[in-house]
Amino acid sequence: MSFARQMFGQVQRRAFTQSARQNSKVAVLGAAGGIGQPLSLLMKLNPRVTNLALYDIRLGPADISHINTKSVVKGYDPTPSGLRECLSGAEIVLIPAGVPRKPGMTRDDLFNTNASIVRDLAKAVADSAPNANILVISNPVNSTVPICREILKSKGVYNPKRLFGVTTLDVVRASRFVSSIKGTDPANENITVVGGHSGVTIVPLISQSGHTDITGEKLDTLVNRIQFGGDEVVKAKDGAGSATLSMAMAGARFAESLLRASQGESNVVEPTFVDSPLYKNKGVDFFASKVTLGPDGVQEIHDVGKLTDHEQKLLDACLEDLKKNIEKGVKFVAENP
């Protein structure tokens, strides 16, 4: 039997044998995109999902509904009522809607287009799924998450425990890159990455991984590759977009963690960009660090732990940029409500 048949056979068996403990509707906004399509596929293969609601302004991945797992899939029209129905009753709303980078662009260069897309989708979520966990993938995450907060606040439904910037890809990359240096299994490499999700705001804490032998130039190269892993992909795709498959996997992993926590599993920890007390005294309202997830979303925000002098310098540079990125999102909503 081919590897693919074996793999999908296993997924299917799991899907049919594990009975869902509760109804979990997951909505994907931007479902027809480079991330949206594989992300929707992974959600369709997840036995914890009972309803999968797909929305995009262009035609979506219609054949996902033919996959023989139990969940019910529905694609919605790109109309206000379609979006309302898509969101109604959703436990998780994944947002990969928006434009990706081209070579030479920073994530911040996407702001002008993606800020209004995310703002308008956040308004719809506030109206139709005010209690949902909102998982923002659209870049620049450091600004689009604060945009969501401002919209939810303006509508009186902001719950800081349920708004997440998805930074899982940084952690996925970090464990893969460290494992390729060390010749280890990436599944066993849990590298903490804190801060935000662009360039120097991405701060990998290699000292906490136990790999104290990665130092000097080797460490600098590794840190730079984690911080600019997204650029590596943008360059390789040469105008055809940015990371899609690895991002879909990372988004699906984060959504799965939230579902595990909401379905009663304890000690579910994921790094994510949330409304965080850690650096509010420095004017930084959002920060990614390890977060224990619970049935109500954020359960506990962990601090960054012990840092080397080198990591402290990286963190200082991160906080400076992050503050500006967050302020930019807040200002956008104040001026363009």
Ligand SMILES: NC(=O)C1=CN([C@@H]2O[C@H](COP(=O)(O)OP(=O)(O)OC[C@H]3O[C@@H](n4cnc5c(N)ncnc54)[C@H](O)[C@@H]3O)[C@@H](O)[C@H]2O)C=CC1
């Ligand atoms: N957080 C992260 O780690 C990562 C974030 N990204 C970001 O994810 C976003 C999406 O990337 P791709 O999927 O590659 O782009 P894409 O262009 O392939 O797909 C985006 C989709 O969003 C849809 N869309 C646009 N406006 C919409 C609206 N108002 N409502 C619903 N759907 C809408 C488009 O029709 C398209 O299908 C980009 O902003 C990219 O920078 C990409 C990789 C990693």
Ligand SMILES: O=C([O-])CC(=O)C(=O)O
């Ligand atoms: O680099 C980009 O534009 C997409 C992204 O966020 C990533 O791959 O980490």
